[in-house]
Ligand SMILES: Nc1ncnc2c1ncn2[C@@H]1O[C@H](COP(=O)(O)OP(=O)(O)OP(=O)(O)O)[C@@H](O)[C@H]1O
């Protein structure tokens with residue numbers, strides 16, 4: 036059998052051009068597959084980075100309606116809620132519309148307590164908390180725009196009109212790879228004081244409350260408890276786990292994600308057809324050789340090993356190359372996307388899936404030709420001109 | 422029939438007299454759609470151990486078909502086909518395959534060597550089906566390559582060998598498992614006269630000195646002259662008087 040695998044490898048390199056082109060096709064397909072899957076993963080990264088101990092309370096009607104800050108004290112009363120902070124989506128523009136990154140007005144002290152995965156040195160933390168005009172940014176974000184501590188960051192308001200500027204007091208890094216390092220955070224008080232003067236009807240409001248609960252297992256019960264508190268009030272609330280909240284965003288773009296997933300499988304299906312064609316061509320040319328092997332006394336399993344071995348060697352070899360090539364490709368893409376995706380990395384699941392797809396490509400390409408070769412009558416095979 | 426084979430047979434040992442191939446009322450036809458294509462009709466033939474039989478006849482007369490039947494590559498439509506006492510028509514496919522690997526050596530018009538294997542590896546191929554160790558295989562391969570005079574070419578690929586040399590490699594491959602029966606379908610059909618002569622001498626040697634039974638299909642009178650007996654096929658019918666060869 037070993038001999039036959041060697042024979043399979045030698046058969047593989049008989050048509051160098053054909054083999055190389057097919058291999059190139061598989062490499063490209065696997066790279067495309069891995070990148071598409073990584074885009075999908077990146078979309079879900081927000082939900083991945085969540086904590087089971089955090090709940091998000093928002094306006095029951097829609098996220099675009101705020102909640103009164105006064106709710107904070109009543110929520111804190113609930114037994115089991117061990118921490119509370121709040122944030123507003125700011126949505127400002129940094130120099131140009133294309134420079135997108137998420138900005139939140141937050142209550143610094145409580146917020147950093149609830150998000151221990153944002154790691155900030157003590158000095159930077161104190162500097163940020165002390166300076167009402169201060170802000171902090173994630174490492175990736177600061178790198179992207181070359182910000183240093185002390186820089187003044189101007190933002191043009193869209194939801195909250197006017198020109199805003201903040202002094203960068205700290206650059207946080209994520210405790211884990213999946214932690215979002217693209218956020219821009221500044222004082223909620225800063226926003227609120229300004230609104231009190233310019234647009235009092237929108238002051239004293241928050242976008243969402245972030246709650247810390249004592250045990251992840253109590254999420255449902257405590258969510259209920261919060262929402263019951265504001266039942267039949269002017270602004271009813273909807274509380275859910277941080278994960279559910281983040282998945283809610285993903286759900287809005289579900290159709291796109293499904294489309295991307297379908298495309299990723301279509302790519303694999305196309306290369307399967309290409310590969311099957313290569314194998315069909317090769318085996319047809321070698322009919323007389325296979326017939327000779329049969330005449331000499333080699334049974335079906337040898338021929339199967341020969342054809343399957345050739346097919347799998349090509350598909351798995353190219354698949355591994357493709358996966359290796361996907362890493363630099365993802366790196367280039369990640370640089371291009373900048374802060375659009377907080378995390379853009381090829382996951383181990385994508386690697387596994389890529390390898391599995393490679394095996395499948397080789398397997399499906401070999402099945403039909405092998406069956407043909409095995410069932411083809413020897414005497415007819417010997418007649419074929421090859 | 423020439424006198425030569427009879428003389429040789431008379432001089433040969435008695436053990437060569439057992440029949441190795443027994444064919445009675447053998448018929449073969451193919452189906453083309455729903456139409457029957459008759460190829461062989463009512464063939465009766467006995468080939469004895471140590472025979473060297475040449476099968477001749479016009480193109481399409483069924484020579485290859487008959488040879489393939491005897492070698493267990495194809496199945497008859499009717500009649501009896503015993504080779505070495507076994508009714509091979511009744512063997513299931515996998516047993517037939519195993520049977521071939523042990524009992525029949527094949528020589529083809531176009532040599533049918535694996536182009537990606539060296540002469541040595543091509544000859545080694547049938548031995549992979551035996552339980553022989555690597556060293557034993559090497560010994561066997563070297564022995565038969567020496568017999569066909571290609572020891573110095575064993576690392577060459579078929580494309581690096583002349584037609585005659587390739588056919589000798591093929592003969593070595595047919596010989597390496599030491600089968601009782603060797604079938605050759607136009608073994609000299611693709612060779613020039615000198616190479617053909619070498620190949621024929623080699624086959625004669627296998628027959629005379631190694632006791633191999635050989636059945637050879639050929640169009641070439643010179644080739645047929647090497648055989649002990651010549652049988653003619655015409656439109657699927659053996660035309661000679663059978664008593665001549667028995
Ligand atoms: N698989 C098949 N299906 C239908 N007809 C076949 C098949 N194989 C062979 N035949 C027919 O059987 C007849 C005998 O073929 P065969 O190859 O035995 O002839 P041959 O005597 O060896 O001829 P040649 O000298 O040209 O090699 C031919 O008419 C051929 O067309």
Ligand SMILES: [Mg+2]
Pocket residue numbers: 484485486606
């Ligand atoms: Mg023929």
